[in-house]
Amino acid sequence: MDYIAELKDKGAAAKLAARKLSVASADIKDKALAAMADALENFRTDILAANSIDIENGKTKGLSKALIDRLLLNDSRINAMAEGLRQIAALPDPIGEGLGTKRRPNGLEISKVRVPLGVIGIIYEARPNVTVDAVGLCLKSGNAVLLRGGSEAINSNLAIINVITRAAYSAGVADGAIQFIETTDRQAVNAMLKLNEYLDVIIPRGGAGLIKTVVDNSSVPVIETGIGVCHTFVDESADLTMAQAIAYNAKVSRPGVCNAMETLLVHKAVADQFLPGMLKQYHEAGVELRGCPLTVLQHQGVKHATDEDWATEYHDLILAVKVVSDLDEALNHIAKYGTRHSEAIVTKNYDNARRFQQEVDAAAVYVNASTRFTDGFEFGFGAEIGISTQKIHARGPMGLTELTSVKYIISGDGHIRS
C-alpha cells in the first residue's frame, strides 16, 4: 500500500473509532489498559525478539551507543511499560467532567463539559516505550491515535502495537482506535502533517529538528513540546550553598532531558565568591564550560561562549556561564535566549523573587528550586505526554487533562433568538 493510501485509510478508521471512544465508559478504558499491560508482559518474548532485530540493524547502520540504548528493550523496560499503563488506568477519567453550568436570563441552560480532542497524531523518534505511553494516555483520555515512530524502532513498534491493540479491542475499545503508520518513508511524515480531515492535533516528541519540521510544515494544529534552553540565575542575595546545590542538580543530574539547565547566570556582586567553587564542582563532574568574557578571564578551563551557545540546548554535559550586572540583565537574557520552558532564580530578596516570577515568560518559573522538577510526575499529574513550550492550549507538563477539549451543551424549551 502506498503511504498516502495508508495514511488516509488509517486516519479515516481512527476518526470513525474516535466517535465511539469519545463516549466509552471509564470502566472499559481502564479494563483495556489493564489488559494491554498484561499482554505486554505475556508476549514479552515476541517483543524482545522484534527488538533484537532493530538492535542488530542499528548496530549495522552504526547508530551511536546512546541511540542503541534508547532503542533497547529488556525485561525491566517491558515491566516499566506495563506498570506505566496500570498507573494510567488508576488515574481519574478526565472525560465528562462538568466545567460549570449557567442559566441565562432567558432560561437557556449552558453547560461546559470536558470531551476528548478526537484523533491525536503523535510523531516520535527512537524510544519504543513512547508507543506504549502515547497509546495509554490517548486511550484513557478518550482519543483515537495515529502514531508515526522512528524507522530504527519499526520492528519493536510493530510487535508492541500488535500486542496492545489486540488486548485493547478484546477489552471493548472501538476497533480502529489505535493506528500505527507502517511505512518508514520519510514522506509519510509530510503527508501526515496535512491530514486535517482526520487529525485534530499533532504532538511531536523528539529533538529540535523533528519539532521544527512539524511546526514549519503542519497545517494540522500542533502542540510544540520539549525544547528547553533553561537558565538558573544566582542573585546577589542568594544563599550560595543553596545556589550551588541547585545549579549542580539542574545541570548534572540528567543533562540529556529538556528541563536541564543550559546557561548559568550569576550576579556580578557574588561572582567572585560563587564561581570558583561552583566551576570546580562542574569540572569534577566532567562538565565542559563556555563563558562570557569575564568568566573566561577569571577562570581557567573555560572556553569562549559564542552567541550560538546562549541559544543552544546542549542535551549534554556542557554549560554556558554568564556574569550579569543585575536582575534586569538576567531577565533580558532569558527573554532573548530562553525557550519558555523552565527558568529559576536563587535569591533571598522578596522583590526580586516576585519580579522574576511575574516577568519571566516560561511554562515553569522557579524560586529556590531546580528546573529539573518540570515533569508530569513531579507536578502530580501522574503521567505526561510531553512538556508544552507554546502558549496555546496547554503549557508545561501535559497530563490527561491537556489531552482534552470542551464542548457546550445547551438545553432549551423552544428558545429562539430575537
Next chain:
Amino acid sequence: MDYIAELKDKGAAAKLAARKLSVASADIKDKALAAMADALENFRTDILAANSIDIENGKTKGLSKALIDRLLLNDSRINAMAEGLRQIAALPDPIGEGLGTKRRPNGLEISKVRVPLGVIGIIYEARPNVTVDAVGLCLKSGNAVLLRGGSEAINSNLAIINVITRAAYSAGVADGAIQFIETTDRQAVNAMLKLNEYLDVIIPRGGAGLIKTVVDNSSVPVIETGIGVCHTFVDESADLTMAQAIAYNAKVSRPGVCNAMETLLVHKAVADQFLPGMLKQYHEAGVELRGCPLTVLQHQGVKHATDEDWATEYHDLILAVKVVSDLDEALNHIAKYGTRHSEAIVTKNYDNARRFQQEVDAAAVYVNASTRFTDGFEFGFGAEIGISTQKIHARGPMGLTELTSVKYIISGDGHIRS
C-alpha cells in the same frame, strides 16, 4: 519600507511591549480602554473622513452593496465601537487569576496562574469595527496585537489606529503594544504567517478562503474560527410547532452569520406532517430550497441538492433539506458534513436528546433551541473575538479568558531533584 522589514519591526516592537503589558494592572488597562472610547467619539470627524475615501474607492472598484455596507462607518457605528470598548473595560481582568496551588509531598509549592498569550496576530477582512474590537479584547487580556486588515478599509483602519493608539499610550499602555500593518500587499499575509519569532498565535476573522489560507500556511499556531455548516434535526417526537419556530429562526433571523442553519434534517415519520408548512414559511421568507430526492419529489419549488450543497456554508437565504430515516442517519450526516460549530435537535425523547448531546462533535450542541445562540454575548462572556471551530485551546465563543495562557510558578527552599 518593504513589508518584510515592516513586519519584523512591528513584530519586535509588539513583543517588547508584551513583556510590559503582561504585568500591567487592570486599572491602567481599563483607563486606556475608556480613553480609547472617548477618543473615537472625539475624533469621529477624522475617522468618517477617512472612511469616506474607502467608500469612494470601493464604489470605483465596483465592490458589492453588501461589502460597501460592511465597510461603511457612521455616527451610530462609531458610538457602537466606543460602547464596545466601555463594555470590555467593565469586564473582570482575566490576568493573574489563580487556577489552583498544590503543595507536593516534598514541600514544593506549585501554583498555576493565568497570563496573557503574548502577541496575538489578527488577520481580518472588510469591517473596520473589527480593528477596535480586536484591540480592545487583546489589550484587556494583557496581549500586544499585530493587526492586518482588509485593503478596502485601509484608510478607515489607519485613522482608527491613529486615534486609539495615541489614547492608549497616553493612558499608560506600553508603547508599541498596538501594531497595524500598513502595507496592503497580499504577500504581507504570507510573511505574517511565518512570524514565529514574534507571534504567539494568529486568529483569522473572515470568510472560508481567508481561513483556509491561514490554516494551510501558518507556522504560527492558529485558532480557526467561524465556518459554520450548522444543522437542525427535527426528531420523530418533536413538538412540530416548536420545531418550526426554531428551524425558521435558525435560518432566517440572520442568514449571513456563522451560527445560522444551513441544513435542515427531518425524521421521515414526521416529514409529511412537518415539511409542507415549514417549506411554505421558508418560501414566503424568500428562502431558496435544495432538497434530497424525497423532498424534491414531494414538494414544489425545491431544487436537487448536490453533495456540495450538504457541505456548503451558504451565508445566505438558501437552505438544504434532507429527510432521514432515524437519529443515526442524522448523526452520521452531521459527522460527515458538519463543521463542528453548532448543531441542534428538536425532540421530546430523553434518550435521543442525550445521545445527540453526547455523540455530536461540535462546539455547541443544542436541544430544543436555535443554533443562533452561539455567540459571546448570548453565552454571557460579554464580548468575543470569534467562534473557535477547532478542538485545541478554545472551542466555541472566545471571550477574554480564551485570549490567555497559563504558567506555573514554583516556590522552593533549595529543592533539588533526586
